[in-house]
Amino acid sequence: MSEASELYQRLLAGDRRAAARLISMVEDGEEGAREALEELHKHSGRAHIVGLTGSGGSGKSTLACRLAQEYRARGKTVGIVCVDPTSPFTGGALLGDRVRMQELSGDPEVFIRSMGSRGALGGLAVAINDVINILDAFGKDYIIVETVGAGQVEIEVVKYAHTCIVVTMPGAGDEIQAIKAGILEIGDVFVVNKADRDGAMRTLADLEMMVETKPGGVGAWKPTVVATVALEGDGVEALVAEIARHYDFLKESGTLTRKIVGRMKAEVLAILSLQVSEAAGRALEDGGVASSLVDRMVERDIDPHGAAAELARELDL
Amino acid sequence: MAAHVRVFLCKPGLDGHDRGVLIVGQALRDAGMEVIYSGLKQTPDNLVEAAIQEDVDVLGLSILSGAHMALIPRITSLLREREAEDMVVIAGGVIPAVDAEVLIRDHGVARVFGPGTDTHDIVDYIHERLGI
Ligand SMILES: Nc1nc2c(ncn2[C@@H]2O[C@H](COP(=O)(O)OP(=O)(O)O)[C@@H](O)[C@H]2O)c(=O)[nH]1
Ligand SMILES: [Mg+2]
Numbered sequence: 001m002s003e004a005s006e007l008y009q010r011l012l013a014g015d016r017r018a019a020a021r022l023i024s025m026v027e028d029g030e031e032g033a034r035e036a037l038e039e040l041h042k043h044s045g046r047a048h049i050v051g052l053t054g055s056g057g058s059g060k061s062t063l064a065c066r067l068a069q070e071y072r073a074r075g076k077t078v079g080i081v082c083v084d085p086t087s088p089f090t091g092g093a094l095l096g097d098r099v100r101m102q103e104l105s106g107d108p109e110v111f112i113r114s115m116g117s118r119g120a121l122g123g124l125a126v127a128i129n130d131v132i133n134i135l136d137a138f139g140k141d142y143i144i145v146e147t148v149g150a151g152q153v154e155i156e157v158v159k160y161a162h163t164c165i166v167v168t169m170p171g172a173g174d175e176i177q178a179i180k181a182g183i184l185e186i187g188d189v190f191v192v193n194k195a196d197r198d199g200a201m202r203t204l205a206d207l208e209m210m211v212e213t214k215p216g217g218v219g220a221w222k223p224t225v226v227a228t229v230a231l232e233g234d235g236v237e238a239l240v241a242e243i244a245r246h247y248d249f250l251k252e253s254g255t256l257t258r259k260i261v262g263r264m265k266a267e268v269l270a271i272l273s274l275q276v277s278e279a280a281g282r283a284l285e286d287g288g289v290a291s292s293l294v295d296r297m298v299e300r301d302i303d304p305h306g307a308a309a310e311l312a313r314e315l316d317l
Numbered sequence: 318m319a320a321h322v323r324v325f326l327c328k329p330g331l332d333g334h335d336r337g338v339l340i341v342g343q344a345l346r347d348a349g350m351e352v353i354y355s356g357l358k359q360t361p362d363n364l365v366e367a368a369i370q371e372d373v374d375v376l377g378l379s380i381l382s383g384a385h386m387a388l389i390p391r392i393t394s395l396l397r398e399r400e401a402e403d404m405v406v407i408a409g410g411v412i413p414a415v416d417a418e419v420l421i422r423d424h425g426v427a428r429v430f431g432p433g434t435d436t437h438d439i440v441d442y443i444h445e446r447l448g449i
Contacts, residue, residue, distance in 0.1 A: 017399065020372035028320040091321065092346035098367065099356035105363040111370055116351045118321065 008036040011138055012043060016111060019138050023113055026130040029123060037130060040137035045260075047079070047136040048247055051158030052146045053183065054167030059193035060146045061100035062230035063167060068110050069103065069233075070240045071142050077109045079135035079143040083128060083154060086116035093118070097146065111135060117154070122277065125270040128157045129263075159186045160263035162256065163246045165239075167191045168207065170199035176206050184214055187223055189242045195227040195235065221249050279315055290314050322447060325373040327355040327364045329392065332382035337432075341377065341409065344436030350443070361388060365395040368404060374447055380410040385420070393425040405446055409434065 004025070010018035025033040050067070052060050061082065068078040082097035093116035104110045113131060117124050128145065135143050145161060147154035158164045166187035168176065190211055192204045208225045216222065224242055228235030250256035283290040290311050296302045302310070324345055326338050335357060342352045353371050355364055368376050376396075380388060389408060396402050402425060409430040412420070417429035427446065430439055 016366075017369050017372075017401065020370050024323075024372045086351075087346070090347055091349040093351045094342055094346045095351060095353045096356075099354060102356050102359075102363075105359070105367055108366065112367070114351075114353045114371060116321070118351075 002032065002035060004032045004034070004036040005039070008039045011036075011040070011134070014139070016108065019111065019134060020113070022134055023131050026134065027115065027118075027127050029127075033130070037133065040134060044133045044136035047132075047140055047143045048163070048243075049132060049136075049161045050142060050144045050243060051161030051164040052144055052167060053148070053154065053158045053164065054191075054193075056148050058167045058169045059228075059230045060167050061097040063191065063193060063228065063236075063239075064097075064144045064146050065101040065104055066228075066230050066233050066236040067144060067240065067243075068101075068142075070236050072104075072107060072109065076141040077139065078111075079138065079140035080104075080110065080112045081115060081128065081131050081135070081143065081145045082112070083115045083117055083124075083145070083147045083157075085148065086118040091118060092116075111138065111140065122270055122274045124154075125156060126267075126274050129267050129270065155183065155186065156266065160259070160266050162250060162259055163188050163243050165189045165191055165243070167193050168203065169194040170197045170203045176203070176210070184210060187211075188221060188246050189239070190223060190225045191228055191235075191239060192225060193228045193230050196229045196232070200227060219253065221246065221253075221255070276315075276317065280311055283311060283315060320449060322350040322375065322443060322449060323353065323371065323373040324350050324375040324377055324443070325353045325355065325364075325368045325371055326377045326379065327359050327368075328357045328379055329359050329361060329364055329388045330380055330382045330384045331358060332380065333357055334381050335379070337381075337409065338377070338379040341379070341436055341439060344440060345443070348440040348444075350440075361391040361395055365392060365399065365401070368396075369399055369401055373404065375405045375407060375443055378406065378408045378410075380408065380412065383411070385410065385412050386416055389420055389426060390424045397425070405443070407439070407442070409439075 007018045007022045011022060022036055052064055054060055064080050071078050084093055084095050086093040095114035097114055101112060132143055147158055164186050166183055190207055192200060192207060204225060204227055211223050211225055226235055226239045226242055228239060282288055284294055293307045293310060297307055326342050328335055328338060342354055345352045393406055396404055405427045406425060407428045408426055411432060412429050420426040428442055
């Protein structure tokens with residue numbers, strides 16, 4: 001039996017070490033993971049995927065911990081994926097989200113995985129999606145994906161979560177602007193965390209105003225704003241209720257199917273773009289099958305668009 | 318994507334000092350490793366579970382409380398129980414040489430780094446030990 005097929009069988013039997021190993025294989029881009037993912041796909045599609053995004057320090061990890069506790073109290077199981085930036089220079093990363101989740105650490109029904117945002121050329125998107133699917137097949141009822149609200153890939157991933165929560169905090173005036181500029185569209189639920197701090201009412205009012213004027217057609221979901229004090233757990237029940245209300249809306253309006261289809265298409269595209277960029281990168285390297293294209297560009301004999309077209313023919317895309 | 322070295326740095330037991338472990342964490346990160354930090358006051362059971370979920374290559378234990386002879390053997394025996402003894406266990410903090418010897422000989426610890434260790438030595442050791 002191959003390593004992968006042994007792993008997925010153990011994983012389906014509830015072995016946490018097997019799940020963890022498979023996640024590493026996926027993160028390292030190991031070919032062998034393919035076989036396991038293919039099997040696991042048949043067992044996934046049950047989890048409610050919740051994205052949690054917002055700037056560093058807004059309280060996402062603390063909130064993820066509280067959400068998980070609330071779900072556990074209701075007898076549900078939880079997977080948490082925390083994505084933190086990898087240094088583009090060294091490839092290293094300091095992953096500290098677990099520090100805020102200590103209260104979960106004695107509970108074997110909560111599976112927490114910290115990920116560095118490594119993986120150029122779209123490898124990150126592929127890896128995060130695979131990790132979500134693994135935890136889904138592993139039987140987690142809720143999968144919470146925490147990402148810093150910067151970086152195209154991170155935003156893409158939470159965008160395709162079933163429910164996307166955007167977290168902000170008082171006094172983050174610039175942040176409200178940032179939300180306006182980019183992530184207002186993707187938020188299904190907005191949270192003003194650290195509501196114990198000065199200026200919380202103001203931030204809440206600003207955000208409510210923005211959310212209310214957010215364009216949306218008839219019958220579209222109306223996002224709401226929830227105030228929380230994640231440190232104390234205040235507002236977490238209300239947040240859980242909003243997440244549930246959003247999921248019900250998705251199911252009743254038929255939007256869930258559209259979201260699922262959207263996520264699947266995005267997954268295929270991410271996988272394919274990764275394969276294409278990797279293959280093209282190899283071909284263009286010194287000694288690669290298309291390295292002469294580079295020489296021709298340098299000599300102004302062919303332009304990058306022409307070279308791309310030739311490369312596509314060469315690679316038989 | 319190439320394989321990355323993943324290290325879980327932990328503070329088992331009751332001491333509340335994490336300066337040292339955080340300095341080591343930064344050095345390992347700067348050397349290109351993914352460093353997961355547990356936070357203070359972890360029980361052996363909890364940190365072994367976390368190490369397994371994170372599928373780390375190296376488990377780094379920082380203990381300044383003097384309770385290393387109680388905590389570390391417990392942790393390594395839990396790793397064996399979970400069939401995770403391939404994880405490289407290193408320890409640091411204030412651990413006398415006689416204790417270090419026993420931990421290495423009898424309790425599956427790979428290496429003990431004393432106070433004032435140059436962080437480069439830890440980086441080099443991990444690379445050498447894992448062969449990556
Ligand atoms: N005052 C206050 N501090 C909070 C609250 N929630 C989180 N924090 C603190 O904010 C800091 C950042 O929290 P963290 O969850 O790590 O934020 P993340 O970077 O968004 O994941 C930590 O020191 C938390 O203890 C809150 O509701 N009120
Ligand atoms: Mg965090």
